Amino acid sequence: MLARTADSMFWLARYMERMENVARLLEAAQHMSALSADAAEWQSALVAAGCDQGYALKYDTTTPENVVRYMAADRDNASAILCCLDQARSNARAMRIALTRDMWDAVNEAWLESRSLPPSAFAMENLPHTLDWVKRTATRFRGAYAGTMLRNDVYWFTRLGTFIERADNTARILDVKYHVLLPDYSGVGGMLDYYQWTSILQAVSAVRAYKVVYHGRVTPWNVADLLILRPEMPRSLRSCFDEITENLDRLAEAYGRRGECHRLAGAAASRLRYARIDSIFQQGLHEFLTDSVERTAEIGNEIAKLYLL
Template sequence: MLSRTAASLYWMGRYMERAEFTARLIEATLRLDALSARPAGKAAWESALQVVDADCAFAGTERAADPQAVSGYLTLAADNPNSIRSCLDAARNNAKSVRTALTRDVWEAINRAWLGLRGLATTGGYEETLALTAMIRAEARGFEGGLQRMLRNEAYHFVGLGAAIERADNTARLIDVKYHLLLPEGEKVGGVIDRDQWTTILQTVSANTAYRWLYRDGLKPWLVADMLILRSELPRSLAGATETVVGHLAEIAKRLARQGEADRLVRRRQTTLSRTSIDAVFGQGLHEYLEAFLIENAELDRAIGAQFRFA
């Protein structure tokens, strides 16, 4: 496989995962903002921007952090490189360059999602925005379903590798923002707003049911953190995403006979996660732990690029 083909597949996986995550984030924030506990509203939209590292860029637009402005910026803004529209543009361009490596189902899911945003100037009101995010999520599921029916070759594994790297990054940012930035000043930990926001976090990663299956206790922030960091049964957890990266790199190594720094880094991470407890994470400092994870994830991304000569 050519290096540029591998790079296009990898980044297609990353951009599609990013688009779906952003759609989930917008939907969950809309629902949180619609709750009766109104003090959470503005903080919830500001935190959504912080999760995707768009708070500074949005501030430059000098617009208020209200639902329509933020959802529009995260969904349609051409000047936001991480908006859903920008991600779908990038995913589609990468897919076009490797069209022969993809099945019809995979290509059509990406193209339908892209077409669904073409020509839109605004996300509309509450119901229209929910419908738009539902469409994006549906096409993302179609994309994932198409991948599952692909031949398990290098193309499949490079797409999955990119998606797993992106998934780990998104989950780490989501947890970090919640713990340090989301609860409005003056509101108590464990109160109604805090509980609603943690429910929103679980909705964002589709883990409400998983939480009830894994834990007998009611909603506890430290148990949510435990699940999203250390429980490999959850595909969107840091441990689950790490196992997925390990698996894809191992399969690529079998086919291309190429291993290197990326394999070493991710196996070290897998070992560390398997030996870590949530008490140890909090003992180190959750923010510090997640910040270190994000730095390591960026290092792993660069190692993958170097190992397979993406540049």
Template sequence: MLGRTANGMFWMFRYLERAENTARLLDAGLRMALTRDLETAEEEWRSVIATLGQKPLYEATHDSYEGSSVWNFVLRDKSNPGNVRQMFAAMRNNARTARTNISSQVWEAVNENWMKLDTLLARPVTQGQVGGVVTRLRRTGTQVHGALDGTMLRDEGYHFARAGTFIERAESTARILDMKYYLLLPSLSYVGSSLDSGQWDQVLRSVAGASAYTWLNAGRIDARGIVEFLVLDDRFPRSLAFCRSAQREHLAALSRMHGVEGHSNALLREADRDIAGITVEQIFERGLHQFLIDFTARNAAIAQAIGEDYRFLA
């Protein structure tokens, strides 16, 4: 497979995952903002922008964190080069680059949803429309991933697509947990205490984990349990442990196909040693923020190494 085609598969699914994760974060923020007073609602929207890493860019053009300003900035604002509309355009462009290596069903799912979303986001999104836009974004992720799993050969393209998915997913989960934990629980003395369950439910909804966590924990909401679930529970497909395991699986498959291991495989083994066998108590002792910073740095290094190993820019 040509490097630029592999790059197209990898980034096509990174952009898809990024857009879907952004939609979930917006949905969780909207749920919380609608149940709070104006001042608290603005704090919710401020946390959404901070979690996305777009605070300086947003504040350069906006004086307040009013809801419609935030979701339009995130979804379509031209002052934000990382808006969701641009993510979908980049996803479609990468799909076109890899067109001969994806099934017609994957292409149709990408292209049809891109056209619908491009139309939806051509004009400012009102409060009455934002829920529908978020639903469409989530549905797009489901359809494209379903088409990939149901129609694609388990060849190089498939494994590059899945590697991109789990690189991006791990980044998103770590960022959301780090930012939300910092905002909601600034002191370790609060671990295990009774906190605003609505806020922690928002964290879980941001990663599509509310139902699974509630089922596993009989509805008990606590900071320690949520951290353990999102970091270490390898049954949950958005936990850091699950994402790391999936990265290992797909990079191993690629190395078998190429007959050689690359630097990305070595970095992944090194990263595995940092998370294997660790307990949630040890994470708190080390410092959750530092643990997540180290995780995201390793995740970024693995992503960079994949591109170098398989000559994405060649």
């Protein structure tokens, strides 16, 4: 396949995934801010989405309305929900030929709908409804490609886009809140901590998954364990890297060559496979997560070098 096609599919999947993650971050922030009146939750959402610096250039204070406007609909913010959708659709349109009809419908119809969204769609009282639409769109896209694409290189590049983006997002979400997970954290204590941990789960839609896996009340160690090391958790770093290595391996088999991206992904995946959560805490959770974000970016660059240029 054309290198440019692979590049478009990779980024199409990344933007759809990013859009969904931004929606989840806003959802969690809105939920949490209903419990505590300060703006910390909104600030966390900005940081986790990598939007804090861009936001600071435009606004002096962090208000819910401005954060939502910036993360959802601001054309100056490349990671804003509507910008992600624009870029996803642009990549899809550039490579219509590689998309199945269902994938195209999922992206194009959402894009058409987004253009007729009223400005009030992102008002606080309508936000939950609109974010549901965003998540539905991303889910429909993933369902469309899982259900209709041939299992060949086009599919593997699309999967790589999804999981590189997701690995990046999960690590960022955890890193923003890593301090509330540390044993020596001296926050307000009590119920609010409990909600903090829950909010992390919520940002990755894992509240129910947690209950199924740990059968008990939420503890910070288990939250970190679930989102970093658990293979059955679809947004854990472990799961993401299992997917990344699997799809890279399939490409290597089909094409008969391997590169630096394979080595890096393999190293990252095996680290996650054999790590224990207590040793990660001992070495430093923050350092571990920062390192993970960097590794993910590095793997993305190496994939581009080997296949996409």
